[in-house]
Amino acid sequence: MNQWKQMLEDAKEWAKEAGQKQLERAEGPMEVNSKSSAIDFVTELDVWTENFLTEKIQANYPGHVMKTEESGNYDGESDYEWVIDPIDGTVNYARGLPFYCISIGIRYQGETVIGxxxxxxxxETFEAIKGEGASLNGRQIHSSSTSQLDKAVIATGFPYDKGMTEDNNLPHVNKLLPQIGGLRRMGSAAxxxxxxxxxxxxxxxxxxLKDWDVEAGILILKEAGGEVLMIEEKKGLYVMAANSFLHSKIQAFIIR
Structure with missing residues (x-):
């Protein structure tokens, strides 16, 4: 749909403008506060970026619904809903690590159509429109063809309440780690x-996880040929993603 292409182009323009601001502010002193735990950060640029994006959407797409990490839900009458994480990887951003991003997913009648x-x-700019494939900086991308677990490099993450509950992902790590080639923990689900x-x-x-963490990334991965299992649980989303050769093999070790 031409409208989807225009919405993606607008989202890219706004994200790049906000990203430039993030880069500039990262070089100087920054206000950083904790949310649910001592390492669950929100910076002033999380708030600024979210406000910047929501104002752009409201001005250009009045009536569109929005779901955001920092300020919650914005109601509207439209079939479109924007799901926004202004900085996915805030801890990385606050500490000067480069692995963070702006994530924007757009749903139409409940289905994700833009990431x-x-x-x-x-x-790096990753993007996808439903049914049109995925790209990185304008070049088409595809998931890997690795088919053996002992050659696979896999990423994971840990919840902020990891020190207060046994449901902290360590049991999954213990099961899967001996089977795979390598494990990475980089700090941004998207x-x-x-x-x-x-x-x-x-x-x-x-x-x-929360849907703003993965809304855009899941569509991008699916459009690149990968497979995703997502289960809604009481404390958030369980997400398991892989190339088509490994998905069922990984799932056998860490199924919830």
């Missing part, structure tokens, strides 16, 4: 999914 993940410090989409990683899983 954009922009990593300012890396200079970018982890995109690394699987472009074949740098072979798989990824995590527990207790």
């Amino acid at each position: 954009l993940v922009y990593a300012p410090k890396l200079g 970018l982890d999914l995109c690394q699987v989409a472009c074949g740098r990683l072979d798989g990824y899983w995590e527990i207790k």
Whole structure:
């Protein structure tokens, strides 16, 4: 749909403008606060970016619904809903690590049709429109062809309440780690999914996620030929993603 292409182009323009601001502010002092735990950060740029994006959407697409990490839901009458994480990987951003991004997913009548993940410090733009494939900086991408677990490099993450519950992903790690070639923990669910989409990683899983963490990345991965299992649980989303050769093999070790 031409409208989807226009919405994606607008989202890219706004994300890149916001990303430039993030890069500029990362060089100086920054206000950083904790949310649910001592390491669950929100920076002033999380708030600024979210406000910047929601104002752009309201001005250009009045009536569109929005779901955001920092300020919650914005109601509207439209069939379109924007799902926004202003900085996925806030801890990385606050500490000067380059692995963070702006993630924007757009749903139409409840189905995700547009995904954009922009990593300012890396200079990488992952994007997808449903049914049209996925790309990185304008080049088509595809998930890897690795088919053996012992050759696979897989990413994961851990919930903020990891020290207060046994449901902290460590049991999954203990089961899967001896079977695979390598394990990575990089701190951004959206970018982890995109690394699987472009074949740098072979798989990824995590527990207790929110939809703004993965909304865009899941579409990008699916459009790149990968497979995704997502289960809604009481404390958040369980997401397991991989190339088509490894998906069922990984799932056998970490099924919830």
